[in-house]
Amino acid sequence: MKQMFLPSLLAADLGNLAFEIRRAEAAGVDAMHIDVMDGVFVPNISYGPAAVALCRKVAPALPRNVHLMLEDPARHVEAFAKAGATTILVHAESRCDVGATLRRIRALGCRAGLVLNPDTPVSSALERLAECDEILRMTVYPGFGGQKFIGRAVEGLGAIRAAAPELVVMVDGGITDETAPIAAAAGANAFVAGSYLFGAPSFEEALRRLKESCAPKGTEP
Numbered sequence: 557m558k559q560m561f562l563p564s565l566l567a568a569d570l571g572n573l574a575f576e577i578r579r580a581e582a583a584g585v586d587a588m589h590i591d592v593m594d595g596v597f598v599p600n601i602s603y604g605p606a607a608v609a610l611c612r613k614v615a616p617a618l619p620r621n622v623h624l625m626l627e628d629p630a631r632h633v634e635a636f637a638k639a640g641a642t643t644i645l646v647h648a649e650s651r652c653d654v655g656a657t658l659r660r661i662r663a664l665g666c667r668a669g670l671v672l673n674p675d676t677p678v679s680s681a682l683e684r685l686a687e688c689d690e691i692l693r694m695t696v697y698p699g700f701g702g703q704k705f706i707g708r709a710v711e712g713l714g715a716i717r718a719a720a721p722e723l724v725v726m727v728d729g730g731i732t733d734e735t736a737p738i739a740a741a742a743g744a745n746a747f748v749a750g751s752y753l754f755g756a757p758s759f760e761e762a763l764r765r766l767k768e769s770c771a772p773k774g775t776e777p
């Protein structure tokens with residue numbers, strides 16, 4: 557199954573976002589991961605639909621993977637769809653009708669994703685697989701970049717992979733060339749990395765190392 561690599565915009569230089577988006581695209585990422593935080597569902601506040609619109613403007617061909625860490629994401633999915641989201645991901649733990657919100661995201665013409673916090677049982681996603689195009693397993697507690705990978709969070713991803721072989725199974729938080737292979741072995745095929753990529757002396761070189769670290773044995777990334 558195709559592997560995908562997504563930089564998290566949260567770790568990019570806020571003063572040079574357009575430059576950061578362009579250099580990520582030039583390095584060969586598959587989509588931009590945009591973390592949206594409301595200061596309620598998570599303690600931090602980031603940005604809103606304008607950041608998605610900026611990505612669309614400066615890199616129209618680069619898909620926009622929008623991770624909503626919002627108490628009530630249902631109120632905002634339309635604004636993010638209008639701003640140019642390709643995929644909209646909502647948390648299973650948020651305070652809204654999650655099934656209805658996933659269906660609404662698809663009705664708006666976007667791909668729908670379900671996010672699970674590290675302590676939410678992976679099995680709870682099994683009943684929702686038909687409503688999702690992507691599952692995102694948090695491998696840190698959401699809210700901040702630069703945290704340490706929680707290894708036990710990837711246990712159980714194999715059950716999702718087995719139940720839906722074509723589904724995008726993504727991991728987010730503490731992803732490096734040391735932790736990505738652990739997640740890949742557990743069943744993940746998409747990897748979000750913030751500080752590892754944007755914090756590296758060379759984004760391009762870090763992306764190459766990340767791809768190499770989890771390429772299936774005997775294949776070239």
Ligand code: DX5
Pocket residue numbers: 564566567589591623696697698699700701702703728729730731748749750751752
């Ligand atoms: C955490 C965010 C992540 C985070 C990843 O709430 O969802 O996308 O920015 O950053 P790193 O890769 O630095 O852990």
Ligand code: ZN
Pocket residue numbers: 564589590591623728748
């Ligand atoms: Zn994220």
